[in-house]
Amino acid sequence: MPETEENISKSISNADQFVLELFKEKLPNSYLYHNYNHTARVVKSTKEIVENSQINVKQKEALILAAWMHDTGYVENRDQHEDASIEIAKKYMADQNIDSDIQTMVIELIASTKMGVEPKNELERILKDADASHFAKDYYAQTSEFLRQELILTNTQKFTPDEWREENIQMFTNKHRFYTDYAARNWKNQKDENLIELLKKVKKKRKKYKKEEIKAKLKAKYKDESPDRGVQTLYRTTLRNHIKLSDIADTKANILLSVNAIIISLALSNMIPKLDAPSNRHLLIPTLILVVFSVASIIMSILSTRPNVTTGEFTREQVKKKQVNILFFGNFHKMKYEQYQWAINEIIYDKDYIYEALTKDLYLLGVVLNKKYMLLRKTYTVFMVGIIVSVISFIMAFWLI
Numbered sequence: 001m002p003e004t005e006e007n008i009s010k011s012i013s014n015a016d017q018f019v020l021e022l023f024k025e026k027l028p029n030s031y032l033y034h035n036y037n038h039t040a041r042v043v044k045s046t047k048e049i050v051e052n053s054q055i056n057v058k059q060k061e062a063l064i065l066a067a068w069m070h071d072t073g074y075v076e077n078r079d080q081h082e083d084a085s086i087e088i089a090k091k092y093m094a095d096q097n098i099d100s101d102i103q104t105m106v107i108e109l110i111a112s113t114k115m116g117v118e119p120k121n122e123l124e125r126i127l128k129d130a131d132a133s134h135f136a137k138d139y140y141a142q143t144s145e146f147l148r149q150e151l152i153l154t155n156t157q158k159f160t161p162d163e164w165r166e167e168n169i170q171m172f173t174n175k176h177r178f179y180t181d182y183a184a185r186n187w188k189n190q191k192d193e194n195l196i197e198l199l200k201k202v203k204k205k206r207k208k209y210k211k212e213e214i215k216a217k218l219k220a221k222y223k224d225e226s227p228d229r230g231v232q233t234l235y236r237t238t239l240r241n242h243i244k245l246s247d248i249a250d251t252k253a254n255i256l257l258s259v260n261a262i263i264i265s266l267a268l269s270n271m272i273p274k275l276d277a278p279s280n281r282h283l284l285i286p287t288l289i290l291v292v293f294s295v296a297s298i299i300m301s302i303l304s305t306r307p308n309v310t311t312g313e314f315t316r317e318q319v320k321k322k323q324v325n326i327l328f329f330g331n332f333h334k335m336k337y338e339q340y341q342w343a344i345n346e347i348i349y350d351k352d353y354i355y356e357a358l359t360k361d362l363y364l365l366g367v368v369l370n371k372k373y374m375l376l377r378k379t380y381t382v383f384m385v386g387i388i389v390s391v392i393s394f395i396m397a398f399w400l401i
Helices: 005-026 036-050 057-069 081-095 100-111 122-131 140-153 161-175 181-186 188-225 228-274 278-305 316-320 337-348 351-399
Strands: none
Touching (some): 005 036, 005 057, 005 081, 036 057, 036 122, 057 081, 057 100, 081 100, 100 122, 140 188, 161 188, 181 188, 228 278, 228 351, 278 351, 316 337
């Protein structure tokens, strides 16, 4: 039966449905690129070239059938998918009673889609160009990424985005070319634009890497040459340690205050009211010793934690001559905000003044800590002596009865 447009339309429609059902049932989901969408795009590109070529009806049918069948082998074997596609196409065409001449052409056309195979005739050139038409489409970037992900998901080959970009540039410049006159005339410009986009991204990436490399080198250089970071860490750590030591001293003083307050409370409530009795008069001196030492410990504990309030003001002259530490609240708490803001603006633009102020802060904190710990040490000594003397007094008082 002679091939007509109606017969071609029917055989192509059947092939479309056959491939759709085949992929739905058997093609793994990991094939993000080699799937029905890719096949439909190849068929569309094939028809576009065919409509602008001088070929007969049989050749047209063979081309479109080959376009539909060329990747069906992915349902069975990725590495030899062209051979598997040929077997699937043979069975399909036999079932559909496709003309034997067309079957032969379809088989040869599918075989020509193998990587590295040069097309031998116009039909093979058309299918080759249609199969690679995505290189010249505005959706190239999307389909290219689908192919990269497919290679990863199928454990075929892993490319980073940068490696994949370089691989595609090599494909565009050294490995791929359009074979038909139509594709060369009408698709070459879009292919070149896609290549330019790839090259721009590579250039931008390299520029970014270079910039980051320069920044890293400069950072390393100035990190070695400038002591600022180390100095800041030194001040920060030392200030933190001083503040922590001050907190510890205050805690120790509070413990002594609490203990001595309890001792005095017990003495006042339980012992002193009973000293009027003649039988308890021997406890008078030990009790007084205990209370006196406790009161002394409380007074010394209070002195060790009592804040020292300063004038809270300074003059512009003192700031200009760097005679005052404006970082300490005691030196500015009575000043107006505008004056303090002016002083801060003076110091932040003078690195030496900042370090000098921090140094003075550290020094004064150290002086305060020394006084606090010296007084605290004496307080603990008084408390310890008081406890010892009081215990000895109580023992002697009971012994001498």
